[in-house]
Amino acid sequence: MEAKLKRIATDIYSFEDLINRSSLYVDKTDFIHEMLTGYTDYFFLSRPRRFGKSLTISTLKAVFEGKKELFKGLKIEALDYDWKIHPVIHIDMGGIDSTKPEILNEALVDMLHELAQDLNISIGTSSRSPILFKELVRKAAKLGKVVLLIDEYDKPLTDNFGMPHLEDVRILMENFYAVVKASDPYLRFVLMTGVAKFSKVSIFSKLNNLYDITMDSQYACMLGYTQKELEENFMPYLDKIVAEQGLVKEEFMASIKSFYNGYRFHPSQTTVYNPVSFGMFLKNNGEFKNYWFATGTPSLLMKLAKEQQLDLTDILSRRVESIYFDAFDVTKLQLMPLLIQTGYLTIDNAEIIDGRMQYQFDFPNVEVEEAFLTHVLTAYSTKTFLKASTRYVH
Numbered sequence: 001m002e003a004k005l006k007r008i009a010t011d012i013y014s015f016e017d018l019i020n021r022s023s024l025y026v027d028k029t030d031f032i033h034e035m036l037t038g039y040t041d042y043f044f045l046s047r048p049r050r051f052g053k054s055l056t057i058s059t060l061k062a063v064f065e066g067k068k069e070l071f072k073g074l075k076i077e078a079l080d081y082d083w084k085i086h087p088v089i090h091i092d093m094g095g096i097d098s099t100k101p102e103i104l105n106e107a108l109v110d111m112l113h114e115l116a117q118d119l120n121i122s123i124g125t126s127s128r129s130p131i132l133f134k135e136l137v138r139k140a141a142k143l144g145k146v147v148l149l150i151d152e153y154d155k156p157l158t159d160n161f162g163m164p165h166l167e168d169v170r171i172l173m174e175n176f177y178a179v180v181k182a183s184d185p186y187l188r189f190v191l192m193t194g195v196a197k198f199s200k201v202s203i204f205s206k207l208n209n210l211y212d213i214t215m216d217s218q219y220a221c222m223l224g225y226t227q228k229e230l231e232e233n234f235m236p237y238l239d240k241i242v243a244e245q246g247l248v249k250e251e252f253m254a255s256i257k258s259f260y261n262g263y264r265f266h267p268s269q270t271t272v273y274n275p276v277s278f279g280m281f282l283k284n285n286g287e288f289k290n291y292w293f294a295t296g297t298p299s300l301l302m303k304l305a306k307e308q309q310l311d312l313t314d315i316l317s318r319r320v321e322s323i324y325f326d327a328f329d330v331t332k333l334q335l336m337p338l339l340i341q342t343g344y345l346t347i348d349n350a351e352i353i354d355g356r357m358q359y360q361f362d363f364p365n366v367e368v369e370e371a372f373l374t375h376v377l378t379a380y381s382t383k384t385f386l387k388a389s390t391r392y393v394h
Helices: 015-020 029-037 053-064 101-118 129-143 166-182 227-245 249-260 275-283 299-307 312-317 322-326 335-341 366-377 383-392
Strands: 042-046 088-092 146-151 187-194 346-353 356-362
Touching: 015 053, 029 053, 029 187, 053 088, 053 146, 053 187, 088 101, 088 129, 101 129, 101 166, 129 146, 129 166, 166 187, 227 249, 227 275, 249 275, 249 366, 299 335, 312 335, 312 356, 322 335, 322 356, 335 356
Parallel strands: 042 187, 088 146, 146 187
Antiparallel strands: 346 356
């Protein structure tokens, strides 16, 4: 009798739910263990949307809540770790209403009160979210060293690009995140994730002990699936599609790699697949479609492409140093750094020129390239766009 395949989950962001529902989980807990036992406890990680950031946050939360039973058979179970329980403050900015600064502040206040209730803590009645955040951390620390997990830290900013109140939102978030630095004596571990890295927000201008692992070789493959992981975990699903559709396996696998692989987060490391795109591909019985773009429309990129008169030939031929795309000013957005951080461009090659590492970028795969050319360039087509894009159209 044919063994039943585990569920492919593309819409579950809770590690505990994923395990309890017997969904397939590609084991990344060796990376988690390295974060927990390495030389620093303060991390920042940027990855494109729908790339596994929230699941990583949730996995860490389960570890720090001492839920060892969820990790049975996973790599971390066999590694040396004490599984000590810590109070966890998990802040998800993805669901926060940030349409106006005052609404954002109110939403943060409400969220902080809910987090306090989860920890059986009573906090004050201040209407200022940074004050309540500071109080929550200090009171939670009475239960033990605090674990602070902040997901989609940048969403209140990205949601307000081009709005007249952007600077007010930036100042509010700067004051809110400044609490992290001030709370250092009370913290066991910090991870902040997002899509973009902004230079004029306090977590980068003031929180100098936050270690950015976005392009760290050690963590380059922590999110996404390597080719090896894909073949070790998903071959029964792929073999089933090949058999049912009468496909040539080698050609089928090559097409999958061309369409969904290609993201590189360090020049010395292998490329990875977008986990959501590949998961949707399997759930749709091997239908080659653009799944990643369908999860969100890059209206900001379209706007910037029009305003800054994108020259695609120049972008794909340009060599830049890491400082060019490492972080950027939220008030003065440049298109190329944003394309890199949002996943539309990835490292193609890197070499040392005149003693400095120079990077060149390209589209990671067919899915992203076709989405960009079809939806971004075409939406604001000008002679510059059309001239630049004709050589890249499939």
